[in-house]
Amino acid sequence: xxxxxxxxxxxxxxxxxxxxxxxxxxxxxxxxxxxxxxxxxxxxxxxxxxxxxxxxxxxxxxxxxxxxxxxxxxxxxxxxxxxxxxxxxxxxxxxxxxxxxxxxxxxxxxxxxxxxxxxxxxxxxxxxxxxxxxxxxxxxxxxxxxxxxxxxxxxxxxxxxxxxxxxxxxxxxxxxxxxxxxxxxxxxxxxxxxxxxxxxxxxxxxxxxxxxxxxxxxxxxxxxxxxxxxxxxxxxxxxxxxxxxxxxxxxxxxxxxxxxxxxxxxxxxxxxxxxxxxxxxxxxxxxxxxxxxxxxxxxxxxxxxxxxxxxxxxxxxxxxxxxxxxxxxxxxxxxxxxxxxxxxxxxxxxxxxxxxxxxxxxxxxxxxxxxxxxxxxxxxxxxxxxxxxxxxxxxxxxxxxxxxxxxxxxxxxxxxxxxxxxxxxxxxxxxxxxxxxxxxxxxxxxxxxxxxxxxxxxxxxxxxxxxxxxxxx
Amino acid sequence: xxxxxxxxxxxxxxxxxxxxxxxxxxxxxxxxxxxxxxxxxxxxxxxxxxxxxxxxxxxxxxxxxxxxxxxxxxxxxxxxxxxxxxxxxxxxxxxxxxxxxxxxxxxxxxxxxxxxxxxxxxxxxxxxxxxxxxxxxxxxxxxxxxxxxxxxxxxxxxxxxxxxxxxxxxxxxxxxxxxxxxxxxxxxxxxxxxxxxxxxxxxxxxxxxxxxxxxxxxxxxxxxxxxxxxxxxxxxxxxxxxxxxxxxxxxxxxxxxxxxxxxxxxxxxxxxxxxxxxxxxxxxxxxxxxxxxxxxxxxxxxxxxxxxxxxxxxxxxxxxxxxxxxxxxxxxxxxxxxxxxxxxxxxxxxxxxxxxxxxxxxxxxxxxxxxxxxxxxxxxxxxxxxxxxxxxxxxxxxxxxxxxxxxxxxxxxxxxxxxxxxxxxxxxxxxxxxxxxxxxxxxxxxxxxxxxxxxxxxxxxxxxxxxxxxxxxxxxxxxxxxxxxxxxxx
Numbered sequence: 001x002x003x004x005x006x007x008x009x010x011x012x013x014x015x016x017x018x019x020x021x022x023x024x025x026x027x028x029x030x031x032x033x034x035x036x037x038x039x040x041x042x043x044x045x046x047x048x049x050x051x052x053x054x055x056x057x058x059x060x061x062x063x064x065x066x067x068x069x070x071x072x073x074x075x076x077x078x079x080x081x082x083x084x085x086x087x088x089x090x091x092x093x094x095x096x097x098x099x100x101x102x103x104x105x106x107x108x109x110x111x112x113x114x115x116x117x118x119x120x121x122x123x124x125x126x127x128x129x130x131x132x133x134x135x136x137x138x139x140x141x142x143x144x145x146x147x148x149x150x151x152x153x154x155x156x157x158x159x160x161x162x163x164x165x166x167x168x169x170x171x172x173x174x175x176x177x178x179x180x181x182x183x184x185x186x187x188x189x190x191x192x193x194x195x196x197x198x199x200x201x202x203x204x205x206x207x208x209x210x211x212x213x214x215x216x217x218x219x220x221x222x223x224x225x226x227x228x229x230x231x232x233x234x235x236x237x238x239x240x241x242x243x244x245x246x247x248x249x250x251x252x253x254x255x256x257x258x259x260x261x262x263x264x265x266x267x268x269x270x271x272x273x274x275x276x277x278x279x280x281x282x283x284x285x286x287x288x289x290x291x292x293x294x295x296x297x298x299x300x301x302x303x304x305x306x307x308x309x310x311x312x313x314x315x316x317x318x319x320x321x322x323x324x325x326x327x328x329x330x331x332x333x334x335x336x337x338x339x340x341x342x343x344x345x346x347x348x349x350x351x352x353x354x355x356x357x358x359x360x361x362x363x364x365x366x367x368x369x370x371x372x373x374x375x376x377x378x379x380x381x382x383x384x385x386x387x388x389x390x391x392x393x394x395x396x397x398x399x400x401x402x403x404x405x406x407x408x409x410x411x412x413x414x415x416x417x418x419x420x421x422x423x424x425x426x427x428x429x430x431x432x433x434x435x436x437x438x439x440x441x442x443x444x445x446x447x448x449x450x451x452x453x454x455x456x457x458x459x460x461x462x463x464x465x466x467x468x469x470x471x472x473x
Numbered sequence: 474x475x476x477x478x479x480x481x482x483x484x485x486x487x488x489x490x491x492x493x494x495x496x497x498x499x500x501x502x503x504x505x506x507x508x509x510x511x512x513x514x515x516x517x518x519x520x521x522x523x524x525x526x527x528x529x530x531x532x533x534x535x536x537x538x539x540x541x542x543x544x545x546x547x548x549x550x551x552x553x554x555x556x557x558x559x560x561x562x563x564x565x566x567x568x569x570x571x572x573x574x575x576x577x578x579x580x581x582x583x584x585x586x587x588x589x590x591x592x593x594x595x596x597x598x599x600x601x602x603x604x605x606x607x608x609x610x611x612x613x614x615x616x617x618x619x620x621x622x623x624x625x626x627x628x629x630x631x632x633x634x635x636x637x638x639x640x641x642x643x644x645x646x647x648x649x650x651x652x653x654x655x656x657x658x659x660x661x662x663x664x665x666x667x668x669x670x671x672x673x674x675x676x677x678x679x680x681x682x683x684x685x686x687x688x689x690x691x692x693x694x695x696x697x698x699x700x701x702x703x704x705x706x707x708x709x710x711x712x713x714x715x716x717x718x719x720x721x722x723x724x725x726x727x728x729x730x731x732x733x734x735x736x737x738x739x740x741x742x743x744x745x746x747x748x749x750x751x752x753x754x755x756x757x758x759x760x761x762x763x764x765x766x767x768x769x770x771x772x773x774x775x776x777x778x779x780x781x782x783x784x785x786x787x788x789x790x791x792x793x794x795x796x797x798x799x800x801x802x803x804x805x806x807x808x809x810x811x812x813x814x815x816x817x818x819x820x821x822x823x824x825x826x827x828x829x830x831x832x833x834x835x836x837x838x839x840x841x842x843x844x845x846x847x848x849x850x851x852x853x854x855x856x857x858x859x860x861x862x863x864x865x866x867x868x869x870x871x872x873x874x875x876x877x878x879x880x881x882x883x884x885x886x887x888x889x890x891x892x893x894x895x896x897x898x899x900x901x902x903x904x905x906x907x908x909x910x911x912x913x914x915x916x917x918x919x920x921x922x923x924x925x926x927x928x929x930x931x932x933x934x935x936x937x938x939x940x941x942x943x944x945x946x947x948x949x950x951x952x953x954x955x956x957x958x959x960x961x962x963x
Contacts, residue, residue: 085876304531305639307527307557307558307559307560308559310530310559311559324509324510324533324534324535325533326505326531326532326533327531327532328641329533344639344640347640357641360641361641362640362641362642363639363640363641364640364641364642366641366642366675
């Protein structure tokens with residue numbers, strides 16, 4: 001078949017300083033490619049290059065002339081940024097409370113029958129009238145998937161299409177992709193190499209900005225590359241020390257969290273009714289539940305990021321909420337990472353300073369740091385293998401490395417309560433194993449209690465025994 | 474009621490105008506303690522009301538809201554804002570009598586009616602706070618003698634006040650105590666605790682006065698901040714289109730140009746903005762700016778004079794009483810301009826191109842900032858106030874134009890600022906027409922397009938010296954120094 005786009009010995013440079021090198025890659029109309037590689041290997045850069053980004057230093061590009069429908073974190077961020085601007089604009093927007101899901105879906109193709117069919121399959125029916133920004137991580141992902149599939153664009157770029165989607169919907173999502181992608185060209189990027197769909201035919205495997213393997217996905221060589229990605233073992237390691245003189249809990253013997261008869265609803269939609277929950281020091285919890293079951297809302301009650309923490313009976317670290325404590329009194333005992341935090345962490349700070357901000361619970365760093373904190377951060381960077389990136393801008397790191405850094409930021413103070421909300425989204429198998437090993441180490445320390453949130457019930461974390469399972473609201 | 478400023482003797486006028494001092498971080502070591510356990514009741518739940526309230530509550534303070542009975546019964550947006558965020562909301566009669574601190578965060582226009590209703594309900598020795606002093610200074614509202622009156626004015630829109638707080642930072646803030654209403658000598662302690670509760674202390678607080686805040690705020694917003702950007706947008710767009718620049722491109726260059734070029738101001742003042750131009754372009758911009766300053770100086774002086782004498786506020790209050798006929802008419806007129814109606818191109822314009830092709834826009838910013846600053850300081854306003862109300866705020870206003878052009882700017886700023894902006898625009902457009910006539914696309918729309926970037930050494934030294942030695946650059950360097958000491962950027 002005819003070549004749709006291609007690169008010949010292309011060296012392409014990006015604004016972030018990253019380059020793709022000696023790129024030889026031809027994609028024919030209707031091809032189904034899997035693009036794989038470790039965090040920071042250049043997957044996002046390759047996708048951007050397909051869209052025409054970057055500066056060609058040498059070689060040749062046969063540019064794509066067809067429109068692309070893309071599902072990626074870049075697209076999600078763009079839509080979220082646009083929504084924030086609209087909301088701040090206030091009166092000028094067509095929709096006072098933000099653009100509803102239905103309007104977001106119709107942007108690429110207003111064919112209402114097709115949209116309805118896809119929305120029904122993925123269970124989005126109830127959400128169509130909701131403002132897009134109110135959706136949970138998994139719900140957002142489903143919407144973007146429907147939006148891309150419903151478009152008539154001949155090229156589909158699907159960057160981690162199952163990111164954050166709950167177990168029950170994953171098979172449905174993959175079936176939808178197979179069926180609605182049809183004869184179109186598909187570029188699939190995923191770290192989940194154990195769950196690559198049958199329809200993918202070719203593999204392009206990236207390492208340090210170059211394609212080091214390309215060919216049939218069924219070939220044994222392809223299998224070797226993919227296995228290498230997931231079977232490397234994590235070396236034994238010891239955690240860096242805690243900072244001396246870190247604030248201690250005012251009531252060390254009382255539970256970390258006590259929730260009594262918690263009620264939360266959004267508009268008329270109840271999320272929790274009479275929820276009771278206690279977290280005691282040393283009891284590590286895994287919270288599971290399908291997309292939209294209120295996992296993030298539950299965490300926001302603990303962190304103080306939900307206004308409902310003032311309208312419920314909550315005792316956090318011995319502070320009865322709403323009795324004169326500040327959110328910083330609460331946050332000093334919490335380490336926190338989530339997709340929401342990742343989206344909000346938009347500052348031009350170096351990798352090192354992002355980790356240092358973990359000591360102050362701030363986005364960006366506004367206080368002077370101690371040399372002890374700097375030493376501890378250097379040790380953590382070494383532990384996660386990013387010590388060479390110390391002085392580089394955080395916002396120019398790959399998505400996976402940013403996520404790994406934000407997880408580490410949550411850990412640096414080894415807080416009384418470490419809250420990890422779907423932390424591993426976007427991590428390659430080895431980095432995921434690294435994070436799980438760090439969590440296991442922390443569960444063995446006497447200082448930190450873990451609260452691990454995941455949509456996936458079949459995802460046990462060693463060292464975590466307590467389970468809270470939230471039903472769909 | 475009579476204009477408060479005009480009732481003061483000259484020495485008092487000068488003393489109050491000349492108040493603006495950067496406060497040391499150590500002055501805020503007590504945090505919100507002075508207000509701990511006290512009842513804070515906010516009147517109004519718009520952008521400032523809601524976002525300040527969220528911050529104050531997250532700082533450990535007891536915050537609730539009071540709204541007009543109709544807003545509650547009709548479940549208006551202000552009521553939904555407050556209740557959906559878990560705040561207690563009640564009528565004036567229910568909430569005000571128990572309040573220790575009442576924060577009046579309604580629009581200027583409603584102030585006198587609101588104060589008239591709530592004042593009799595306030596308990597003895599309570600405190601009334603404002604975030605803008607128009608009502609006290611221009612309307613001359615007299616507040617009961619036993620009540621303390623203070624101002625805490627974050628120098629950003631409400632949404633920014635909240636976002637910066639959530640990051641663990643804050644926005645620069647002016648505070649003041651009304652000299653006529655500090656019966657127990659506690660006004661400053663309350664204002665400091667209030668500023669700490671909004672996060673302002675982390676970004677820097679200036680001790681100001683009601684008079685200094687109002688007079689400088691009005692002057693800044695009417696002239697350089699909103700007026701100059703509006704007039705400049707219309708003139709630059711029309712010029713480019715008349716000279717054959719593709720209208721979608723011209724609209725984009727203007728809409729995003731202000732934001733891009735004034736971003737350079739944030740980092741290094743006028744000096745840095747001018748340094749982003751090539752040497753020949755810099756000389757060109759400096760010459761254009763000199764010409765515009767000569768033409769516009771009388772207009773800036775007129776605005777300052779009208780603000781000082783109360784003529785401006787008198788005229789605007791007449792329009793309030795006339796159902797905003799003028800304001801609404803001018804708003805409509807703006808929406809009908811060619812610039813507003815043009816849709817922008819999808820073509821990429823690189824950051825540097827905004828400078829290279831927007832020499833005239835750079836010159837307009839330079840002329841406007843310098844003129845506003847010079848006029849304010851000549852009228853007795855302190856350099857610190859004049860800096861915040863001219864140079865510091867330009868990028869914040871430019872951001873609004875980048876979102877949705879002049880419509881967005883005028884709906885984000887207060888009605889008072891919008892009214893003043895239109896006044897300026899009407900006077901400024903005809904004044905600049907003859908100046909614009911001979912200009913070409915080399916200074917707006919296409920760039921100089923020179924192969925040889927050579928300039929005369931002496932001329933360049935003279936212009937650089939002139940830019941760098943302007944007083945707005947001196948004070949700016951100092952204040953930005955304080956800010957970066959607090960906000961260490963990675």
